[in-house]
């Protein structure tokens with residue numbers, strides 16, 4: 001941290017280095033960051049600060065990759081700083097959110113289309129509507145009949161009224177947030193838990209109102225983003241691939257990589273797939289696509305050969321210690337880091353020699369054993385031809401740490417180590 005205090009302030013505002021990475025009072029929802037919540041998001045000032053820090057070391061940098069882009073925080077900030085940004089995520093909902101957050105839309109066109117949509121979304125039209133109601137397993141468990149009716153109505157109006165594909169994606173994201181808010185789930189949780197009976201009986205969400213309010217917030221957020229992107233060399237590109245392959249992303253292309261990978265498999269850490277499932281069902285994804293996300297993410301599939309060595313002493317020590325309590329758990333942890341190592345290998349192929357990387361991670365605890373993911377990332381990267389430049393640490397402000405916002409939903413897996421985030425900065429030697 002001391003190094004930050006030494007940085008001269010001769011850079012334009014966007015390139016200044018933060019002196020303190022905690023950002024306790026930061027507005028994390030400004031601009032298009034207001035679009036759709038997502039689990040374990042990086043906060044915008046961290047993305048902004050890291051990109052600026054890497055650019056200070058490498059001022060000629062033009063391209064930026066986030067192979068685990070989630071909702072696209074890094075891509076938004078990279079595009080705002082004039083970089084050619086590419087993102088990737090295997091979760092289809094993440095790809096949609098990131099696209100909506102990184103696509104500027106002319107204000108007049110947006111107003112015109114949304115006004116047209118608005119005139120259709122009246123309580124009177126809703127009560128007389130007799131269109132198709134989508135079917136999917138569990139629908140009536142997660143949604144009350146009147147909520148299902150209203151959601152189906154909004155979905156039909158979005159499809160009928162919005163001709164511009166970008167505006168439709170934006171409206172679908174407002175719809176997806178409405179799905180979550182109007183569902184019988186306990187809001188603020190990433191996993192799907194049903195409201196207790198007493199709360200459910202009193203739960204009568206104003207579905208049209210929720211959608212309209214959300215849409216209005218997005219419209220406002222896009223206004224500032226449009227201005228920021230006026231001089232962008234190109235809009236961010238987002239693909240949906242396994243980070244262990246990345247075949248549709250150009251090789252040896254990127255000067256910078258900034259990313260926050262998952263900290264463990266989705267089942268025991270952050271349930272990205274469960275968080276997305278109801279939205280994906282309502283957005284028309286097949287049951288197979290909507291329900292298998294968590295199994296496809298890092299650490300989600302059995303099958304890696306556990307005899308293959310992972311080039312990290314910290315992983316080996318951690319697995320050894322966990323195995324003495326619970327060998328099955330040790331194997332799951334092993335599989336996750338094995339997948340992470342494969343992802344680092346694939347990501348490395350995308351970088352130019354001399355490229356700079358910043359990984360943002362939090363360390364997790366399994367069976368009371370702390371897994372130092374920041375040290376593990378460093379060790380895995382060294383084995384793939386990187387040199388380590390520095391580690392930075394930030395305290396995750398308390399207000400972001402209640403269970404609802406915690407990076408994990410697993411009891412006993414939060415604790416002291418989750419109150420800090422580590423940022424590991426490396427250079428790829430080539």
Ligand SMILES: C[S@@+](CC[C@H](N)C(=O)[O-])C[C@H]1O[C@@H](n2cnc3c(N)ncnc32)[C@H](O)[C@@H]1O
Pocket residue numbers: 038039040041042043067068069070071072073074088089090091094241242243244259260261262263272296297298
């Ligand atoms: C910590 S989140 C990234 C959050 C992001 N920085 C943001 O601000 O929204 C990690 C992401 O990795 C994705 N992911 C996990 N395994 C993956 C894989 N094998 N390939 C691609 N993406 C994966 C998850 O879907 C999740 O969106």
